[in-house]
Amino acid sequence: MVNADALIVLGGEPVARPVEAARLFKQRVAPRVFVSGVGDAAKNRRVLLEAGVPQENIIVEGKASTTYLNAKLLRPLLEKEHIRTALIVTSPFHTRRALATFRKLIPDVSFGVVDASIDWWKFPEGRGDLNRFAFVEFLKTVEYWFFYGISPYSVGVAGRG
Numbered sequence: 337m338v339n340a341d342a343l344i345v346l347g348g349e350p351v352a353r354p355v356e357a358a359r360l361f362k363q364r365v366a367p368r369v370f371v372s373g374v375g376d377a378a379k380n381r382r383v384l385l386e387a388g389v390p391q392e393n394i395i396v397e398g399k400a401s402t403t404y405l406n407a408k409l410l411r412p413l414l415e416k417e418h419i420r421t422a423l424i425v426t427s428p429f430h431t432r433r434a435l436a437t438f439r440k441l442i443p444d445v446s447f448g449v450v451d452a453s454i455d456w457w458k459f460p461e462g463r464g465d466l467n468r469f470a471f472v473e474f475l476k477t478v479e480y481w482f483f484y485g486i487s488p489y490s491v492g493v494a495g496r497g
Contacts, residue, residue, distance in 0.1 A: 341418075343423050346406050354383035369393060381394055423450050425450045429470045434449065
């Protein structure tokens, strides 16, 4: 098991992401969990607490509304806590853009990524949702490349999960 200084739970999906982060925390993969995202941070914090993660191990950033802002607003919090390595916990379709964004905006931290899937996507009824999310992610990836210069090809996704 690869250890890190912190886990980062991104908003956008308040079920699988915090549950996976809690599982990793209990396995002692990282001693701190950062949650980020307007609205989602509070939900994800609650899931983490209910799963047994102590509140003193959770750091909340509740203003970010995009992946870009997640990284931008988490940067000073990660610096304050002297984080050198972190695992981003997010949905499988979001891993490449999230990892590229965090690596570009916070180059002093070594990031990895953890795939947190929703069980619903494994069923035929859930495939439509998964395909829709993947298509939207494709559009967002193009947007990030164009507006922020964050290339989806700049990093390989060597994730864990």
